[in-house]
Amino acid sequence: MEVSVVKYSGEDTGRKVTLANNIFGIEPNDHAIYLDVKQYLANQRQGTHKSKEKAEIAKSTRKIKKQKGTGTARAGSAKSPIFRGGGRVFGPRPRNYSFKLNKKVKELARKSALAYKATESNIAVVESFNLESPKTKEYLKLLVNLSLDGKKSLLVLPDVDKNIVLSSRNLKNAKVTTAAQMNTYDVLHADNLIISEEAVKRLEELYH
Template sequence: MKVAVLDIKGKETGRKADLSDAVFAIEPNEHAVYLDVKQYLAHQRQGTHKSKERAEIAGSTRKIKKQKGTGTARAGSIKSPIFRGGGRIFGPRPKDYGQKLNKNVKRLARKSALSIKSKEQAILVVEDFNFDAPKTKDFKDVLKSLGLENKKSLFVLGEPNNSLYLSSRNLKDSEVITSSEISTYKILNANNIVLLEGALEGLESNLTK
């Protein structure tokens, strides 16, 4: 599949990028996409929730009232869950919400997501570019030239570029990642995918192993 390569002004450079049909034009597997997105969201959960149970509460261990003759239920500790300030019964404990997923399923899911975006004509190929210094205004100018203002966009680079990353960091609707960091969730969450030329080879290589 041939796609025109654009410059940062949004104009065609006269070159064509060859996008592999094995990555950008497969029949999407919805179940694989579902599993990969589910795993990604599960991994975002910290699982550090914790409440103190009876044995962890700091408090007196004396018996708070005599066993019999009070007309009420017996009670042996102020740390009992039935009293204010006592421990919590069956409270939340730290938990790892991570899920395992086969590598082949993850690759299939990512290829499916890219194929969906390709079918929607939501993938742009832009020649490699850089800024002399991190500047959000320059990155916003690029978004405007590409017609991506006020749209969620995902820029995929071939290798880390601190200048581009810092220039986009303050923009809530844009994200800059490398081809090795791409995920099904990020692909589907963006309205448009901007692939820099230098990212194509690594992206296709990672997804066709």
Template sequence: MKVAVLDKNGKDTGRKVDLSKDVFGIEPNNHAVYLDVKQFLANQRQGTHKAKERAEIAGSTRKIKKQKGTGTARAGSIKSGVFKGGGRMFGPRPRNYSFKLNKNLKRLARRSALTMKANDNAIVVLEDFTIDTPKTKEFTSVLKSLGLENKKSLFVLGDSNNNVYLSSRNLKGTEVVTNSELSTYKIMNANSLVLFEGSLEEIEQNLSK
């Protein structure tokens, strides 16, 4: 699959790059994508939720009424969850939501996500550029040139470029990452995937193993 290389002004440079079929042209595995996205979101959860249960509530331990003869249900403690101010029954406890996936499945998920974007013509290959000083205005002009001003977009850098990253940080819906930060969730969450020309070789090398 050949894709034209654009410059930061959105103009065709006259060059084309060939996207690897092993990375951008496979049969997508929807379940692998689902699992990888699920793991990513699960890993974001802090799991610090906690509610006090019956044993943790401060209150009297006396039996609040006699066992029989009241005509109502038996009750042995004011701290029971059926009474106002009592403990919560089966309340949330701190836990770790993360789980593991093997490397081959995660690699398959990323290849599947990239293939889906390629099939939707949602991949833009951009000529490598840099920004002398961090300026949001300059990065906004790049978005306008590419027609991505009001779309969720993910820019993938070939090498770490701090000025480009800082220039995009204040823009809602736009994210700049390096190859090592590229995840299935981020690919699927973006409407358009903008690959810097220098990032292609490393992406294909990492995912074609």
């Protein structure tokens, strides 16, 4: 699959880059995508939720009422879950939600996500560029030139470029990543994928 390479200004360079079929042209595997996205979202969870149970409540242990004859549930103390301010029954406890996923499954999921974007023609390859200093309006200019302002976009770079990352950070629908750090969730969440010319080569090296 061939895609035209455009300049930062949005003009066509007259050159084309070939997107490898073993990455952008595979049959997408939906189950691999599901597992990778599930793992990504699970890893984002802090798991710090906690509520106090009966043994952890600081209240008097005096028996509230007699055991029988009241017509209501028995209660040993004010810590009982049936009272307001009492302990919670089987409340949430801190836990780790992350789980392991094989590298080959993750690789297949990312290839599948890229293949979907290629099928939908939502990939733009841009000529490598640099920003002299972090300026949001400069990055916004790129999106306007590519007619992607107002759309969710993901820019994939070969390596971390601090100025470009800082320039995009204030834009709600724009995200920047590198070929090595790219994940399935971000690719699918974006309406359009912008890949720098050098990043295409890096992706081919990573997913050969």
